[in-house]
Amino acid sequence: MASDGYLPLFETKSVKGRVIYRPFAVTVFVGICLIWVYRASYVPKRGEDGRWVWFGLLVAELWFGLYWLLAQALRWNQVHRCTFKDRLSQRYENDLPSVDVFVCTADPTIEPPIMVVNTVLSAMAYNYPPEKLSVYLSDDAGSDLTFYALLEASEFAKHWLPYCKKFNVEPRSPAAYFSSVIADPHDASWPKEFMKIKRLYEEMENRIKTTVKLGRISEELLSMHKGFLKWDKYASQGDHDTILQILHDGRDKNIKDTDECGLPTLVYLAREKRPQYHHNFKAGAMNALIRVSSIISNGQILLNVDCDMYSNNSDAIRDALCFFMDEKKGQEIAFVQFPQNYENITKNDLYGNSMTTIAEVEFHGLDGYGGPLYIGSGCFHRRDILCGGLFADDGKSEWKTEKNTKRTESVHELEETSKGLASSTYEQKTQWGKELGLKYGSPVEDVITGLSIQCKGWKSMYFNPVRKAFLGVAPTTLPQVLVQHKRWSEGDFQILFSKYSPAWYALGKISLGLQMGYCRYCLWAPNCLATLYYSIIPSLYLLRGIPLFPQISSPWFVPFAYVVLANYTYSLTEHLLSGGTIRGWWNEQRIWLYKRTSSYLFAFIDTISRSLGFSDSGFVITAKVSEEDVLQRYKEEIMEFGISTPMLTVLASLASINLFCFVGLVKKVALGHSMIYRLSETMVLQIILCGVLVLINLPLYQGLFLRKGKSKIPSTIILRSTAFGLFACTCFTVLY
Numbered sequence: 095m096a097s098d099g100y101l102p103l104f105e106t107k108s109v110k111g112r113v114i115y116r117p118f119a120v121t122v123f124v125g126i127c128l129i130w131v132y133r134a135s136y137v138p139k140r141g142e143d144g145r146w147v148w149f150g151l152l153v154a155e156l157w158f159g160l161y162w163l164l165a166q167a168l169r170w171n172q173v174h175r176c177t178f179k180d181r182l183s184q185r186y187e188n189d190l191p192s193v194d195v196f197v198c199t200a201d202p203t204i205e206p207p208i209m210v211v212n213t214v215l216s217a218m219a220y221n222y223p224p225e226k227l228s229v230y231l232s233d234d235a236g237s238d239l240t241f242y243a244l245l246e247a248s249e250f251a252k253h254w255l256p257y258c259k260k261f262n263v264e265p266r267s268p269a270a271y272f273s274s275v276i277a278d279p280h281d282a283s284w285p286k287e288f289m290k291i292k293r294l295y296e297e298m299e300n301r302i303k304t305t306v307k308l309g310r311i312s313e314e315l316l317s318m319h320k321g322f323l324k325w326d327k328y329a330s331q332g333d334h335d336t337i338l339q340i341l342h343d344g345r346d347k348n349i350k351d352t353d354e355c356g357l358p359t360l361v362y363l364a365r366e367k368r369p370q371y372h373h374n375f376k377a378g379a380m381n382a383l384i385r386v387s388s389i390i391s392n393g394q395i396l397l398n399v400d401c402d403m404y405s406n407n408s409d410a411i412r413d414a415l416c417f418f419m420d421e422k423k424g425q426e427i428a429f430v431q432f433p434q435n436y437e438n439i440t441k442n443d444l445y446g447n448s449m450t451t452i453a454e455v456e457f458h459g460l461d462g463y464g465g466p467l468y469i470g471s472g473c474f475h476r477r478d479i480l481c482g483g484l485f486a487d488d489g490k491s492e493w494k495t496e497k498n499t500k501r502t503e504s505v506h507e508l509e510e511t512s513k514g515l516a517s518s519t520y521e522q523k524t525q526w527g528k529e530l531g532l533k534y535g536s537p538v539e540d541v542i543t544g545l546s547i548q549c550k551g552w553k554s555m556y557f558n559p560v561r562k563a564f565l566g567v568a569p570t571t572l573p574q575v576l577v578q579h580k581r582w583s584e585g586d587f588q589i590l591f592s593k594y595s596p597a598w599y600a601l602g603k604i605s606l607g608l609q610m611g612y613c614r615y616c617l618w619a620p621n622c623l624a625t626l627y628y629s630i631i632p633s634l635y636l637l638r639g640i641p642l643f644p645q646i647s648s649p650w651f652v653p654f655a656y657v658v659l660a661n662y663t664y665s666l667t668e669h670l671l672s673g674g675t676i677r678g679w680w681n682e683q684r685i686w687l688y689k690r691t692s693s694y695l696f697a698f699i700d701t702i703s704r705s706l707g708f709s710d711s712g713f714v715i716t717a718k719v720s721e722e723d724v725l726q727r728y729k730e731e732i733m734e735f736g737i738s739t740p741m742l743t744v745l746a747s748l749a750s751i752n753l754f755c756f757v758g759l760v761k762k763v764a765l766g767h768s769m770i771y772r773l774s775e776t777m778v779l780q781i782i783l784c785g786v787l788v789l790i791n792l793p794l795y796q797g798l799f800l801r802k803g804k805s806k807i808p809s810t811i812i813l814r815s816t817a818f819g820l821f822a823c824t825c826f827t828v829l830y
């Protein structure tokens with residue numbers, strides 16, 4: 095308790111480990127400096143082997159060192175938050191602000207309607223007064239199948255919400271709940287209701303799945319709901335009028351669940367799409383939602399979730415409010431970001447999908463310097479700020495006085511009034527996408543929007559509760575993971591050159607630590623260069639027998655060994671402390687290498703060619719369903735390759751080069767025993783580097799040479815990459 099008797103709604107604790115971490119980081123930095131010194135002072139003389147690559151190594155090591163420095167900002171000052179929801183209820187239970195939840199979907203095949211409505215249902219079932227809660231589904235596909243599913247869900251909600259309340263159910267996505275719960279047959283009271291609600295759900299699920307399989311709405315259904323009439327003029331996904339339907343009107347006292355309680359407002363929105371107007375992907379959808387909802391419910395707090403990210407904790411709204419409504423600190427907080435967690439993570443997380451270090455360490459570090467990035471799903475915003483509100487130190491937000499002035503129009507009138515706000519021409523000559531709402535032009539609309547808000551002086555909060563607040567679906571194949579990371583790294587890299595660059599625009603506007611943190615992510619893409627260099631050149635030189643690192647008896651060997659050992663020991667510890675496994679850590683190292691040498695490389699190339707005007711970046715939606723056999727391999731943690739992509743070609747080629755270099759080395763050793771001694775004396779670091787690269791690539795070699803079936807690497811890639819590897823190695827040894 096503070097001295098004035100004030101009890102805060104949330105509390106901040108510094109992470110204890112910092113007393114150990116900080117001196118440790120200093121020693122690593124000394125090691126890095128020594129490496130730089132070594133590189134700069136032992137450049138081979140003119141005419142000596144390896145002079146030019148030496149300069150390359152110097153640049154790569156400078157890059158890695160500086161990039162490492164940026165990572166320190168993410169670890170130096172970590173904080174954890176906890177909330178006091180009981181205090182919130184005591185003080186504000188009758189004055190809670192209204193909350194609008196936005197669920198975004200964009201493709202009924204990649205994002206099945208049954209999954210989407212499960213997310214919607216989980217949001218409707220938040221432990222929050224229904225008259226203050228509204229859920230909007232934005233459907234960028236404008237699909238009548240998704241609409242139909244929502245219609246079904248709106249009826250099912252009348253049973254589901256009271257059930258959740260009565261039994262205090264978690265999670266409140268019915269699909270997740272039914273797959274997690276084991277009914278207790280000894281408890282006479284609840285199995286009956288459980289069986290009943292389960293049956294209702296399964297019937298709904300069946301109807302939705304049947305309709306989706308059919309691919310169209312049957313005549314019978316068409317005649318059942320007038321809403322389908324709105325599809326009469328629908329031409330295609332990219333060419334249709336706004337379709338806006340209020341399925342539950344929160345003001346309507348006649349809409350009640352089976353317990354006679356009111357239901358949250360529920361709205362379906364497919365904004366207008368026309369081929370001649372750019373729709374700006376998710377950012378465009380969000381902005382349409384912000385405007386439309388301002389007429390219908392005008393919630394003061396906005397929550398956005400992706401359609402796969404169901405609510406796993408029905409108290410999350412209240413958690414977020416503890417930040418916004420804290421009397422002392424609340425008024426400077428613009429958004430509260432929760433981590434993005436996934437339901438389908440396997441034990442050793444083959445593709446590093448959970449991004450453990452980012453979620454469990456780095457975002458806590460950002461939080462210590464003014465707040466995490468806005469990363470889309472799982473983020474609560476204050477509406478006024480997203481709509482251009484200015485920061486003022488004394489600007490106390492008066493939650494109580496901002497009571498929603500209830501509108502009096504009929505549902506139909508309300509639909510008609512707000513419909514225009516979602517038209518494809520509405521934003522012309524307005525500030526939407528620039529000063530208002532989410533920013534356009536970036537594949538990571540969220541990050542750039544969050545940064546611009548922080549630059550105005552607002553703070554953000556990272557809240558990472560033990561019970562995960564949101565769970566989504568992580569990609570299950572290597573190509574999908576690589577594409578997703580290409581979008582992210584490309585988007586982040588573009589931000590570096592945008593008007594809101596964290597490197598210069600943000601200077602003096604946000605703290606230095608936060609600036610460095612942003613730069614760490616914005617520089618993902620160019621990381622490919624140094625990494626590619628390091629994973630090719632030393633191996634090729636190993637094949638030639640030219641040492642590029644200090645030999646084992648040299649004192650300069652020590653800083654190299656120390657930095658490598660210290661960094662990897664630390665990262666393993668960090669991973670284990672964050673709940674990972676040793677194999678999980680190893681997998682993370684592999685995916686880290688793959689992302690850097692493929693996703694980031696293509697992101698880098700595309701960003702450059704985009705800035706020269708050659709291409710435009712898009713938004714490839716991440717798949718959220720997989721075929722049965724793919725899923726099975728995912729569960730068994732067998733790497734899935736399958737399709738032929740340029741990124742996979744690059745990875746396979748790199749793996750081939752390293753394999754051939756390693757084989758070459760083994761051959762040399764086998765031929766002459768004296769070699770062993772010489773090599774181990776002069777080239778230990780190169781041998782280790784090449785050996786580790788081969789080890790980490792084992793699943794790739796399996797995919798290349800051993801696996802059969804459609805999950806292996808396609809044969810065109812096998813041919814191309816081995817030919818390329820052989821060619822590179824031969825050229826290098828013969829011609830050089």
Ligand SMILES: O=c1ccn([C@@H]2O[C@H](COP(=O)(O)OP(=O)(O)O[C@H]3O[C@H](CO)[C@@H](O)[C@H](O)[C@H]3O)[C@@H](O)[C@H]2O)c(=O)[nH]1
Nearest residue numbers: 198199200234375376379400401469470471537538715716
């Ligand atoms: O034109 C579009 C494209 C996408 N989406 C929706 O955007 C969400 C995110 O798309 P997804 O393919 O799942 O991308 P992820 O990489 O998983 O998403 C992360 O990264 C995005 C930025 O790249 C953020 O917007 C997301 O919130 C964040 O979860 C999904 O709900 C989509 O339906 C749209 O509404 N309209």
Ligand SMILES: [Mn+2]
Nearest residue numbers: 400402566716
């Ligand atoms: Mn997603």
